[in-house]
Amino acid sequence: MLAGVTLLQFMEKVPDRVAAEHVVHHLGWKYALDLELTYGGFHPTVLVYFRDRLEEKGEERVIFDGVLELLIELGLVKRRGKQRLDSTHVLGYVKQMSWLECAQRTLGLALEALESVVPGAERPGFWERLWACYVEGELDWRLSEAESKERYWQCGQDMGELLRWATQKSPELGELHALKLLQRVFEEQFEMVEGRLQPRLRRVKGAVQNPYDPDAHFADKGSKKWVGYKVHVVESVDPTEPAKVKGEAGEHFITEIITTEAAQDEMSGLAEALNRQERHHGIKPEAIYTDAGYVTERTLTEAEQNGIELLGPTRPDPHPGPYNTDAFSVDIENKQAVCPQGNVSTQWSRIRDSYQGTEYYRIEWAGQCDSCVIQRQCTRSRNGRRLLVLGLRHDLVEKRRRQMKEADFSKKMHPRNGIEGTLSELVRGHQLRRTKYRGMKRVRLSHYLMGAACNVKRYVNLMAFQMSRAALQAA
Structure with missing residues (x-):
């Protein structure tokens, strides 16, 4: 029942409290869940615990898989059909911090974690100073550039001092999540140069941007910069079907949703999507439509080896001029x-x-x-x-670039365009653009639930359209 309630919750975009109320008072929900009219419901926190269990057991995709298997049984999704794929960015549920603010907040979280496990008499002599500065104190945004640099360097010194004390105090303290995070941020932001601690000139790839969600990374795609995640969406498509008119239901469904780090490239997302589809549902598409980000020498080679036709333009030669x-x-x-x-x-x-x-x-x-x-x-x-x-x-890339110059190449790529509408549906209809959760596992769970909700909506719309058309024909 909880799986059904969670699915309806994501279909109608309601919070836990409203979902719990609908189970009691909404007749449509009772009918969909096959509940008695007198069913008294449950506390909203039950849904939180249910999502926690799904995450702990690694069953983030169980609801999505159940819906997709039903669509396969109904013949609406083919295991050897054609698909289309694209990705979009997802904003994390945290703000982007400066290096100084990130370091200070991480140190504050480590102190709060140590407070609960280290008695007052066993705390180091510098404890009160650090607690007043990084837990009770606030970052002053009116600091000059020189003062900010001095404060940042001092923060690095304090981070190193606390880590050394924790290591000497007890190895068990180093296993605390907050201490591991502190060690990670310290190594990402500072380094030893000629025996002196110095801030790194450049932040390393995949560095923590906000200690409240270490999995939310920074990504830069030229005109687009964000802190969060990236999601790849795969859906079925039949190029032989005639174009749909407005109001006519389509028969394409989401077959996979891959949530990755924000800076991960498209090539890895393509490989992971194909791998998961085949592993969980035995889906191995004949062809897959993508944009230029997915079509490289490596992906063309892998597609040829796996017997899959990778359809899409490849990137032009990065060197301009007539002699590239x-x-x-x-x-x-x-x-x-x-x-x-x-x-x-x-x-x-x-x-x-x-x-x-x-x-x-x-x-x-x-x-x-x-x-x-x-x-x-x-x-x-x-x-x-x-x-x-x-x-x-290189012969595969060269061949694709020759195909791109053919007059009908653009027309052959038309089936890919529909994935843009799917991404728009997920963003506008299911709030994909900005996640409400923190951590890769919980964000991945929410994306699978969005995909399941989207598929159910499409199936219901398809059934309603077919029933109404049959009624009109009978009349």
Whole structure:
């Protein structure tokens, strides 16, 4: 019953207290949940404990899976159909903090956690000073730049001092979540330079932005910056179906929702989405429509190996000008390349970079570049010789870029456009844009519940549309 109440709660976007009241007074909810009219209900906190249990047992997707399995049984979702995929950003339920504020708040949380486990007589001599500054005190926003730097450095000193005392006091103290978080923030924001503690010049990737939700990370996509998460949404699509008119229900349903760190790339989201679909439901699509963020040499190679057609544009060559990689004719099979001036490569090397864990081809033309009339336009290297670096399956990227120039390529990509409407539906209809929860597990749970609610709404709308159309035809 609680699973049904939670699903209805996310369908109608009501808080726990209102959901508990609807179970008692709303006849539609009673009918949907198959409850007696005299059912007295339960306390709203029961829903909180239910979500806690789902999170603790790792069953965040159990309701979503149940709805999706029903759709598969009804034939509305095919295990070997076609799909479309896109991602969007999710704002965390915390504000973005400065380095100083993040460090001070983290230190304050650590002191509060230690207060409950360390008796007053066993606390260090600097305890009262730290408590007054970081727990009872507030950050003064009127500090000058010099004063802020001095306060930040002092905060780093205090963090290090508290961590050293806790380590010497008892190893068990270091296992406290607040102390682990303090150690993490300390290492992310400070470093030892010539025996002196100094703030890091650049914040490391995946650093804590707010101690109240360490899983909410910062991401920068040029014109878009946020602190929170990223979500990838996959839904079924049938390109052979005629375009729907306004008011006509569609037959596409969400088959997977992947919640990741904000800065994680699209390639990892694609691989994880395909893996989870196959593992949980045996879904292995024939083709999947995506945008340019998902179509790279790596994803094209993996799709070919798995027998999946990855449909979408690939990114153009990052180097502008008439003499970028696209201007060269490359034959991977025969290991030969021809430059824009018609010169054949003289050296073809396969390089294995153990540090980066990558492999690539390096192609050279040696002395042929010395007398080339377009040498200055073709390369900026000091020796004046062009060097071409390509992936092992550059032929797949080259093939896709040729397809992108075909007249009907844009028309073939039309089935992908519908995913934008799905994202808009989740944002506007289910409040996907800003999460109300903290922590990756709880945010992931909420996204799966949104996906389940969206699928149920679509199924109900489809049934209502088919019934009304049948009634009109009968009349």
